[in-house]
Amino acid sequence: MTGFIEEKARNTPVHGEYEVVVLGGGPAGIAAACAAARTGRSTILLERYGFLGGAGTAAGLSNFCGLHANVRGEHRQVVRGIASEILERLRALGGLNEPHLIFGNRIQAQAYDISAYKIAADELLSAAGAKILFHALGVGAVMDSEQRIDALVFESKSGRRALRGRIFVDASGDGDLAAWAGARYEIGDGNGNMLYPSTMFRINGVNAEVAGRAWETVAGLMEEAERKGRRFPRKGIIVRPQKNPIEWRANVTQVRNPDGTAVSGVDAEQMSYGEIEGRRQCKEVFEFLRDSAPGFERSYIVEIAPQLGIRETRRVLGEYVLAEEDILGCADFDDTIGVQGWPVEQHAEGRVDWRWQRTGARGYNQLPYRMIVPKGIENLFVAGRCASMTHDGQSSARVSGPCFVMGEAAGIAADLALRAACAPKEVDVRALQARLRSAGVNVTGE
Numbered sequence: 001m002t003g004f005i006e007e008k009a010r011n012t013p014v015h016g017e018y019e020v021v022v023l024g025g026g027p028a029g030i031a032a033a034c035a036a037a038r039t040g041r042s043t044i045l046l047e048r049y050g051f052l053g054g055a056g057t058a059a060g061l062s063n064f065c066g067l068h069a070n071v072r073g074e075h076r077q078v079v080r081g082i083a084s085e086i087l088e089r090l091r092a093l094g095g096l097n098e099p100h101l102i103f104g105n106r107i108q109a110q111a112y113d114i115s116a117y118k119i120a121a122d123e124l125l126s127a128a129g130a131k132i133l134f135h136a137l138g139v140g141a142v143m144d145s146e147q148r149i150d151a152l153v154f155e156s157k158s159g160r161r162a163l164r165g166r167i168f169v170d171a172s173g174d175g176d177l178a179a180w181a182g183a184r185y186e187i188g189d190g191n192g193n194m195l196y197p198s199t200m201f202r203i204n205g206v207n208a209e210v211a212g213r214a215w216e217t218v219a220g221l222m223e224e225a226e227r228k229g230r231r232f233p234r235k236g237i238i239v240r241p242q243k244n245p246i247e248w249r250a251n252v253t254q255v256r257n258p259d260g261t262a263v264s265g266v267d268a269e270q271m272s273y274g275e276i277e278g279r280r281q282c283k284e285v286f287e288f289l290r291d292s293a294p295g296f297e298r299s300y301i302v303e304i305a306p307q308l309g310i311r312e313t314r315r316v317l318g319e320y321v322l323a324e325e326d327i328l329g330c331a332d333f334d335d336t337i338g339v340q341g342w343p344v345e346q347h348a349e350g351r352v353d354w355r356w357q358r359t360g361a362r363g364y365n366q367l368p369y370r371m372i373v374p375k376g377i378e379n380l381f382v383a384g385r386c387a388s389m390t391h392d393g394q395s396s397a398r399v400s401g402p403c404f405v406m407g408e409a410a411g412i413a414a415d416l417a418l419r420a421a422c423a424p425k426e427v428d429v430r431a432l433q434a435r436l437r438s439a440g441v442n443v444t445g446e
């Protein structure tokens, strides 16, 4: 920064007044807006891009994690509710793979087509009656009091506007709204380092027959090249086929600042550097694959994701902070809102560390309602990767499955809070659990 300028006070037009205002259209925001609209509440979802899906589309993931668990050797889908509806819609569009196993037979994930996900999410929210406002960047909060948000301010091609709400759901991934409202949050591991981000890309023109199970052999090829002096952005790479096996997704990059720290998703200068560095890495690793991996000789990059994939920024402090021990010990909570089965997947410098649920444990943990209830703000929920978790807990519960769970609970809890005219932390959790069950959510995992 090189100083400050003073802006003139101005009147900001009120774009609309809604009972529930959701910021962000990733899995948490999709589920929150869908669930809130279905309760009959006037609901709007604000998204900076022109499509839904969050990192799942904008950062090119094309793969759901955390929906499934390894329950003592039996693989099953444990996240249901709105997540199941998304899967059904994707299947109907021909855009869903069968679940695949990773790490031998340790856990399942499920790949999807990115364009189909955008359409499935549009249709889901339209059918639920939620209004979507695309190309609108949230930029600030106007407060009624220190503890209450009156409006969310956004910038758009129509100008600067405000959205009044009674309940707000921060599903921005970055905890933007919570931070503007003055909620407390943490960033990183206590030493300032966040999970490292990655730029994803997809490859087309792969000869699937020749490539075979290349996901098992590419890491070996890279190690061999490293022994000869070549350097890659990270170990623990993922290359897997999409539904049509001529197309593969590549999760192989790791984007660091020149000083080695993780590029921050809430720093414009670092993000600008990171986008360029991420694409440079995509090119570098792709050229290695094309030149070294059998079946990739005639392949090409069909898409580099529109944005650098950010795994972690702000984590908002809530009534409970989900920790690694809750994941590894498969914790139960009286105020459970659903379950998730992903292990701890920590993107550390140059590598990915995995820590698994303890042997003999049932393979999934419950998620407590209190983790989506931020301290200090009376009409706000935080759902998704910015919910209340430690750095290590977030390394697991940030993936899509648990984000759907948190969002759906926030949407229904918003209705309960409005009915009872109470703050989120006073919502009747038994009533919430009953409503989640009747919506098809797997509340306890049994």
Ligand SMILES: Cc1cc2nc3c(=O)[nH]c(=O)nc-3n(C[C@H](O)[C@H](O)[C@H](O)COP(=O)(O)OP(=O)(O)OC[C@H]3O[C@@H](n4cnc5c(N)ncnc54)[C@H](O)[C@@H]3O)c2cc1C
Pocket (backbone or CB within 6 Å): 023, 024, 025, 026, 027, 028, 029, 046, 047, 048, 049, 052, 053, 054, 055, 056, 058, 059, 061, 062, 063, 064, 065, 066, 136, 137, 138, 139, 171, 172, 173, 174, 176, 197, 198, 199, 200, 251, 308, 309, 310, 311, 383, 384, 385, 386, 398, 399, 400, 401, 403
């Ligand atoms: C490279 C990478 C690979 C990953 N791989 C997987 C995987 O294979 N499977 C998996 O399940 N998970 C994966 N993840 C984790 C993934 O980030 C989460 O699963 C999930 O997308 C987080 O959901 P969310 O709804 O909390 O936030 P996000 O998905 O980040 O969505 C937030 C949304 O809010 C919008 N937004 C943010 N700020 C504003 C604002 N101020 N105004 C308006 N809109 C705003 C964003 O545009 C975005 O659409 C990966 C993450 C990364 C980065």
